[in-house]
Amino acid sequence: MSVSVEEFLGLLNRLPEVRQSDGGDWVSLKVRGKGFGYLWERTRTVGLKATIEEQLALVAERPEVFEVQFTAGRFGWVVVHLDKIDADELFELVTEAWCLTAPAELVAVHEDQGLFGLLR
Numbered sequence: 001m002s003v004s005v006e007e008f009l010g011l012l013n014r015l016p017e018v019r020q021s022d023g024g025d026w027v028s029l030k031v032r033g034k035g036f037g038y039l040w041e042r043t044r045t046v047g048l049k050a051t052i053e054e055q056l057a058l059v060a061e062r063p064e065v066f067e068v069q070f071t072a073g074r075f076g077w078v079v080v081h082l083d084k085i086d087a088d089e090l091f092e093l094v095t096e097a098w099c100l101t102a103p104a105e106l107v108a109v110h111e112d113q114g115l116f117g118l119l120r
Contacts, residue, residue, distance in 0.1 A: 003082045003090050005041050011091045015098050016110055036101035037094065044082045046090075048097040052076035075100065 003011075012018045012029065021028045029037035038047040047069045050058070055076025058066040065084040069077035080093065099107050 001084065001086045003085060003087050005039070005044065005082065007087055008039065008046060008082060008090065011087065011094055014091070015095065017102070017106065018098070031098055031102045032106070034101045036097040046080045046082060046094075047077050048080060048093055049075050049100050050078050050093070050097065051100070054078075054096070 009020075012020070015031075017031050019030045019033075021030065023038070025040060025042065027039040027041070028035055029039065036049045040046075052071055052074065053076075055066075055068060055071070055078045058078055059068050062084075065081055067079040067081075069079045071077070078093075080090065082090075
């Protein structure tokens with residue numbers, strides 16, 4: 001069970017309007033100018049936006065895979081170790097982070113088009 005950096009970047013192509021920008025040691029992930037994740041290639045980790053409840057549940061359940069990154073308002077960002085997660089679970093978490101960030105009308109359009117059926 002492991003996801004390469006290249007595989008992770010490929011997962012992003014399945015979500016609409018994702019933009020990447022280089023931040024030096026990391027790659028920032030955004031949808032319509034708002035951040036929902038970060039990639040640190042050197043450490044093979046990803047930081048993803050989540051609800052605080054989801055952040056705490058993930059870390060409590062599998063601390064070898066997930067770490068608390070930080071909280072901001074009602075969101076709890078979580079660090080994901082790519083070497084310890086499978087692609088399907090990672091795509092689900094990335095999609096949730098995208099949904100928490102993308103405008104509601106963009107999420108609705110892509111729900112209607114069956115984008116999120118790929119998760120099941």
